Amino acid sequence: MxxxxxxxxxxxxxxxxxxxxxxxxxxxxxxxxxxxxxxxxxxxxxxxxxxxxxxxxxxxxxxxxxxxxxxxxxxxxxxxxxxxxxxxxxxxxxxxxxxxxxxxxxxxxxxxxxxxxxxxxxxxxxxxxxxxxxxxxxxxxxxxxxxxxxxxxxxxxxxxxxxxxxxxxxxxxxxxxxxxxxxxxxxxLVTAAGAAIYISLFLIFYKIYQFQKQTSKRLLQTQDVTIFALAYQAELRDIVTGRHLERTSMYVKILAEELSRDEKYRSYLTKDYINDLVKSAPLHDIGKVGVPDFILRKPGKWTVEEFEEIKKHSQLGHKIMTKVEERLTFQSFLKIAIQIILSHHERWNGTGYPAGLSGEDIPLSARIMALADVYDALRTERPYKEIIFHEKCREIIISERGRHFDPRMVDAFLSRETDFNFISRKFMDDHTASSLSDVGSTAFS
Ligand SMILES: [Fe+2]
Incomplete structure (x- = not known):
C-alpha cells in the first residue's frame, strides 16, 4: 500500500x-x-x-x-x-x-x-x-x-x-x-491547456490507481484465504481442531515485533518481513497432509516408529511448498514459509529435527515459529494431555532457554508474556473453554 x-x-x-x-x-x-x-x-x-x-x-x-x-x-x-x-x-x-x-x-x-x-x-x-x-x-x-x-x-x-x-x-x-x-x-491559453492536460492525466491515473488498488486488495485477500485453506486442510486432519493457526500467527507477530526492537534484528525484521512471516506461519504443519490418519488421529501416545512418521511432516511440507515456489517467477513470501515448514522443529542445542541444526544455523523465522508453536501446544487441551496454565508454560519455556529455544527468543517471550496469555485466553478453542468451565474460571491464570 x-x-x-x-x-x-x-x-x-x-x-x-x-x-x-x-x-x-x-x-x-x-x-x-x-x-x-x-x-x-x-x-x-x-x-x-x-x-x-x-x-x-x-x-x-x-x-x-x-x-x-x-x-x-x-x-x-x-x-x-x-x-x-x-x-x-x-x-x-x-x-x-x-x-x-x-x-x-x-x-x-x-x-x-x-x-x-x-x-x-x-x-x-x-x-x-x-x-x-x-x-x-x-x-x-x-x-x-x-x-x-x-x-x-x-x-x-x-x-x-x-x-x-x-x-x-x-x-x-x-x-x-x-x-x-x-x-x-x-x-x-498555454497555462489553461497545461492545467487541463495535467488534470485529465491525473484523473485518468487516479482512476487506474484506484482500480489497481482494489484489484491488488482482492488478490491479496484471495491469496490469504488460499493459504489459510491449505493450512486448514492439514489442521483439519488432526484429531482436534481449533484456532491453533490463528493463535500461532499472533504469537509469531508479537515475537517478531519484540525482536525488531533489538539492534541486531532491526534491519532484518522489517515491517514487510514481519507481514510475510505472519502470512507464512499458518503453513508450518502443512506436511501433515502426508502423515497417515491412523497415526495423526491416534488418541494415545505415539510409538517411536509412529513418531518417526510424524517427524516426516517437516520434509513433506517442504517438498510441497518448494514445488509451489518453483512455479513463481518472482521472490515471494513462500521463501519464508519454506524455512518455517522445514525447520520449526529444530532446537537451539541441535537436538531437533529434521536436520539437527543448532544456534543461528536455524533460520530466525523457524526459531520464532518454534516458540509460538510449543507455547500454543502447551496451552491447549488434547485427548492425550491436559491444558497447561500460563505460569507453568512460562516455567517450561524458561527451562528450555538455550536448549530448545533461542535464548533471545525466550527473552522476547518474557517481555510480551502478558500478550501471549491474553491471546491464549481470548482465542481459546471451544473444547478447552468448556473443560475449563468445569474446573472453574478462577483456576485459570
Ligand atoms: Fe510441526
Whole structure:
C-alpha cells in the first residue's frame, strides 16, 4: 500500500513537472513567434513605403550621386523630414554606399562613416536588416509608455542600381502594447491547456490507481484465504481442531515485533518481513497432509516408529511448498514459509529435527515459529494431555532457554508474556473453554 502511495506521489510530481516544463517551453516559443510576426509586419511594410517615396523624388537620387560636392536641396530635406513624420519613425540616417552618413536629423553624425557596421554591410548587399529591443528607461520619454525600438536598415534603389541605405529608427509604443497583449493571451491559453492536460492525466491515473488498488486488495485477500485453506486442510486432519493457526500467527507477530526492537534484528525484521512471516506461519504443519490418519488421529501416545512418521511432516511440507515456489517467477513470501515448514522443529542445542541444526544455523523465522508453536501446544487441551496454565508454560519455556529455544527468543517471550496469555485466553478453542468451565474460571491464570 505504501509502495502504491509512492507511485501516486511520483506520478503526480513527474507529470506536474513535465507539464510545467512543456507548457513553459511552448508558451515561450509561441510568445516569441507572435512577437516576431508582429514585428515582421512592420519590417515588410516600412521598406516598401520608403522605396515608393524615394521613387517619387528624383532629386533624392541627384543628391545621393552628387554628395559631398552638393548638399541636400530644400526639397530633399523636406522629403527627409516628411519621412520622420511617418508612423512612429523617430530618427533617420541616410547612408551612401560607402557607409558615409549623408543626412540625418541628428546633424552631428553627418559625414561619419559606418561602413564597419555589420547591419549596414548586410543592407548594402541588398538585404533588409533589422534589430529590435524594448526601450530602455532613459528612452521612455513620457515616463509611462514603454515601446519597442526597431532599427531597420533598408537598401534603396534606382531601377536595379543600389544607391544607398536608409536606417529607420522606429519607437512604437502601440507595437509594444500589441506584443504584450498577444503574449499575455498566449500564456493564458498555454497555462489553461497545461492545467487541463495535467488534470485529465491525473484523473485518468487516479482512476487506474484506484482500480489497481482494489484489484491488488482482492488478490491479496484471495491469496490469504488460499493459504489459510491449505493450512486448514492439514489442521483439519488432526484429531482436534481449533484456532491453533490463528493463535500461532499472533504469537509469531508479537515475537517478531519484540525482536525488531533489538539492534541486531532491526534491519532484518522489517515491517514487510514481519507481514510475510505472519502470512507464512499458518503453513508450518502443512506436511501433515502426508502423515497417515491412523497415526495423526491416534488418541494415545505415539510409538517411536509412529513418531518417526510424524517427524516426516517437516520434509513433506517442504517438498510441497518448494514445488509451489518453483512455479513463481518472482521472490515471494513462500521463501519464508519454506524455512518455517522445514525447520520449526529444530532446537537451539541441535537436538531437533529434521536436520539437527543448532544456534543461528536455524533460520530466525523457524526459531520464532518454534516458540509460538510449543507455547500454543502447551496451552491447549488434547485427548492425550491436559491444558497447561500460563505460569507453568512460562516455567517450561524458561527451562528450555538455550536448549530448545533461542535464548533471545525466550527473552522476547518474557517481555510480551502478558500478550501471549491474553491471546491464549481470548482465542481459546471451544473444547478447552468448556473443560475449563468445569474446573472453574478462577483456576485459570
Ligand atoms: Fe510441526
Amino acid at each position: 505504501k509502495k502504491q502511495r509512492n507511485i501516486m506521489v511520483q506520478f503526480t510530481l513527474i507529470t506536474f513537472i513535465t507539464v510545467l516544463v512543456v507548457s513553459f517551453g511552448l508558451g515561450e516559443f509561441l510568445a516569441r513567434r507572435v512577437r516576431e510576426n508582429l514585428i515582421n509586419t512592420h519590417i515588410d511594410l516600412l521598406p516598401r513605403i520608403v522605396q515608393y517615396a524615394v521613387e517619387d523624388h528624383p532629386d533624392f537620387y541627384v543628391f545621393m550621386q552628387s554628395y559631398p560636392e552638393l548638399g541636400p536641396s530644400t526639397d530633399v530635406e523636406d522629403f527627409f523630414y516628411d519621412l520622420l513624420t511617418f508612423g512612429s519613425i523617430t530618427r533617420l540616417k541616410v547612408m551612401a554606399k560607402d557607409g558615409t552618413i549623408v543626412w540625418s536629423d541628428e546633424s552631428a553624425i553627418v559625414g561619419k562613416n559606418f561602413s564597419d557596421n555589420t547591419l549596414f554591410r548586410r543592407a548594402v548587399g541588398g538585404e533588409i536588416v533589422y534589430s529590435y529591443r524594448f526601450s530602455r528607461k532613459e528612452e521612455n520619454i513620457a515616463g509611462t509608455n514603454k515601446s519597442i525600438i526597431l532599427e531597420i536598415y533598408t537598401p534603396v534603389y534606382k531601377g536595379n542600381e543600389l544607391v544607398g541605405v536608409l536606417e529607420l529608427y522606429e519607437s512604437d509604443s502601440q507595437l509594444y502594447v500589441n506584443i504584450q497583449k498577444n503574449r499575455r493571451t498566449v500564456w493564458l
